[in-house]
Amino acid sequence: MLGIFDSGVGGLTVARAIRTLAPRADLFYLGDTAHAPYGNRSADELERLTLAILRRLRAERCDVIVSACNSVSAAVLRPMFDLFDSGGGRIVEMVGPSADGLRAQGVRDVAVLATAATCRTGMYAQACAELGMRAAEIAVPALAGAVEAGDERAIGAAAEEAVARVPAGVSNVLFGCTHFPLVRERFVRAARAQRRDLVFIDPAPFVAQEAIRRAGTLGRGRTRVACTKPTPTFARLAHELLGVTEDEIEVMRLE
Numbered sequence: 001m002l003g004i005f006d007s008g009v010g011g012l013t014v015a016r017a018i019r020t021l022a023p024r025a026d027l028f029y030l031g032d033t034a035h036a037p038y039g040n041r042s043a044d045e046l047e048r049l050t051l052a053i054l055r056r057l058r059a060e061r062c063d064v065i066v067s068a069c070n071s072v073s074a075a076v077l078r079p080m081f082d083l084f085d086s087g088g089g090r091i092v093e094m095v096g097p098s099a100d101g102l103r104a105q106g107v108r109d110v111a112v113l114a115t116a117a118t119c120r121t122g123m124y125a126q127a128c129a130e131l132g133m134r135a136a137e138i139a140v141p142a143l144a145g146a147v148e149a150g151d152e153r154a155i156g157a158a159a160e161e162a163v164a165r166v167p168a169g170v171s172n173v174l175f176g177c178t179h180f181p182l183v184r185e186r187f188v189r190a191a192r193a194q195r196r197d198l199v200f201i202d203p204a205p206f207v208a209q210e211a212i213r214r215a216g217t218l219g220r221g222r223t224r225v226a227c228t229k230p231t232p233t234f235a236r237l238a239h240e241l242l243g244v245t246e247d248e249i250e251v252m253r254l255e
């Protein structure tokens with residue numbers, strides 16, 4: 001079984017991309033809604049939550065696990081890969097596959113919109129530089145929480161502010177937080193008013209490809225979805241993106 005996790009609804013974008021590429025794979029999605037958002041938490045807190053989630057997903061017999069959370073990928077997994085992935089190749093994170101995907105598309109300069117936890121690490125700038133690209137990391141701290149809460153005003157304001165901060169001359173914009181593609185329209189609207197040259201890139205297909213490469217595509221096409229606290233946004237998006245109904249969502253605690 002392929003496990004996928006995030007702080008809440010953002011990673012559903014990656015789960016959907018995996019489902020599209022591998023209709024027969026067995027997927028288990030866990031959103032830690034009780035502790036969302038992750039993006040303003042310290043690296044120590046993220047490490048503790050990551051350990052609890054990995055333990056839980058392994059107990060559910062997930063043999064390959066995708067961190068569909070950039071904050072965890074950048075602040076916890078990339079700095080300590082050997083510790084978390086002692087088996088080798090059993091964990092897929094966001095930053096490496098996203099940078100590879102950008103490179104494959106011929107991108108040279110990119111603005112990466114992400115959480116404060118991700119930007120603090122400089123991991124995107126580093127991974128892009130290793131591939132000969134330049135990345136400007138822009139923290140958009142309030143947005144993931146606003147998406148979880150369904151706060152439309154805050155979403156619009158954060159998207160407008162983020163677009164205004166994209167450096168002149170840079171037109172490729174990577175969603176470096178998996179919550180952001182869920183409100184792509186708000187970015188497009190902000191760009192229409194301010195910066196018509198911007199192209200928004202959702203890295204979910206890049207990461208999905210890497211997940212499938214590691215886990216394969218075989219299974220019975222089962223989809224299990226769990227969260228640590230039921231919320232209306234989680235129920236709505238689990239249905240929209242993975243076709244799972246509210247009463248099918250499992251609620252579990254992290255130990």
Ligand code: DGL
Nearest residue numbers: 010037038039070071178
């Ligand atoms: N979706 C996650 C990320 O990609 C976490 C966002 C958050 O919970 O703040 O960083």
